[in-house]
Amino acid sequence: MHRRAIIVAAVAPTLSYCVVNTNGRDYLLACLGAIERTHPQAVEHEILVLDNASDDGSADAVRAREGDIRLIELEQRTGKAENDSTLMREAKGKYCLLLNEDSELRPGAAEALVGALDADPKAAAATAQLLNSTGAPVPCAWRFPGVGTALAGALFLHRWLTVQSKGSSTRRVDWGQSSALLVRREVAAQVDYMDPAFFVYYDECDFAKRLAETGWHSLYVPAAEAIHHDQLSTDLAVGLPRIVEFHRNRDLYMRKHHGRVAALAVRVLTAWSYAIRALVATVMPKQPARVYWAHARQALFPGRGTSIANAARS
Numbered sequence: 159m160h161r162r163a164i165i166v167a168a169v170a171p172t173l174s175y176c177v178v179n180t181n182g183r184d185y186l187l188a189c190l191g192a193i194e195r196t197h198p199q200a201v202e203h204e205i206l207v208l209d210n211a212s213d214d215g216s217a218d219a220v221r222a223r224e225g226d227i228r229l230i231e232l233e234q235r236t237g238k239a240e241n242d243s244t245l246m247r248e249a250k251g252k253y254c255l256l257l258n259e260d261s262e263l264r265p266g267a268a269e270a271l272v273g274a275l276d277a278d279p280k281a282a283a284a285t286a287q288l289l290n291s292t293g294a295p296v297p298c299a300w301r302f303p304g305v306g307t308a309l310a311g312a313l314f315l316h317r318w319l320t321v322q323s324k325g326s327s328t329r330r331v332d333w334g335q336s337s338a339l340l341v342r343r344e345v346a347a348q349v350d351y352m353d354p355a356f357f358v359y360y361d362e363c364d365f366a367k368r369l370a371e372t373g374w375h376s377l378y379v380p381a382a383e384a385i386h387h388d389q390l391s392t393d394l395a396v397g398l399p400r401i402v403e404f405h406r407n408r409d410l411y412m413r414k415h416h417g418r419v420a421a422l423a424v425r426v427l428t429a430w431s432y433a434i435r436a437l438v439a440t441v442m443p444k445q446p447a448r449v450y451w452a453h454a455r456q457a458l459f460p461g462r463g464t465s466i467a468n469a470a471r472s
Contacts, residue, residue, distance in 0.1 A: 171202040173272060174251030178241045179259035180210040183219050185387060190223065192262040198269040204228065206245050211235040235470040237357030242336065246346050256339045260387040270382035271340040274328050282345040282374035283366060285334025286382035287323060299323040299331040299378040302367055303411060305420050308427040323378050331378045333366035338384035345374055357467035360407040367415055401452050402463040409460040429458035
């Protein structure tokens with residue numbers, strides 16, 4: 159791994175912006191621009207960018223920017239959990255704001271997240287309300303996965319019984335998506351950061367679960383908003399490795415925290431819910447029935463297929 163520090167902040171900051179980028183040059187530049195526009199002036203900060211072996215000129219674009227940015231360049235592509243952990247280890251701030259390259263903070267977001275953790279000393283992480291590319295809110299915090307949540311999904315009650323990113327006030331949640339997630343750096347170190355076995359998907363869920371097991375909790379902060387641009391494709395030729403990765407890591411999470419029997423139950427219930435969606439989609443226009451069938455097969459047999467991790471390591 160080759161590292162190059164452009165500028166290192168002289169004063170220990172309160173907030174470290176930690177951005178992971180994989181071949182998302184234009185998104186990355188927009189993300190950095192949003193940080194500069196929205197950062198609260200009274201808060202000392204630093205910006206770290208980890209470029210995940212991109213070949214689209216992302217690292218050169220960061221070097222060309224003015225301002226204090228610490229750039230870490232990887233020669234071999236690694237997973238989101240490992241990348242976020244690398245950034246948190248390198249960061250100097252009390253708080254680390256984990257961001258994907260395709261996330262753009264809205265005004266007041268960083269201030270609201272920092273304020274939420276300052277106000278709750280037992281909160282280890284706080285997630286912003288994510289918005290899609292059109293500005294509509296999307297689910298971003300949930301109950302921990304288990305047989306109960308899988309059953310809720312099989313009964314099509316997921317939106318009401320599992321999604322926790324609701325309401326207009328800050329609230330405790332089980333776990334929040336890491337596309338815009340503020341973390342107490344020292345607490346992350348206590349649980350040895352994120353588990354690199356989760357290449358992408360369920361990495362932040364496993365992280366929050368381990369935090370909860372040591373007495374910490376997570377927050378959903380609706381006053382903090384961040385756009386998370388839509389990049390998923392309904393083209394199976396492009397999206398199948400992500401489907402494989404998603405279900406493989408959910409099964410890994412279940413086996414790690416609940417055992418093989420519970421993991422098998424979740425596989426069956428999840429496959430059922432996707433199979434029903436696929437059947438309905440076959441008679442409805444413009445519905446991705448083939449994608450739902452792929453989810454159903456992969457949920458039932460998570461070990462099959464080539465995942466994003468397999469592709470990156472080949």
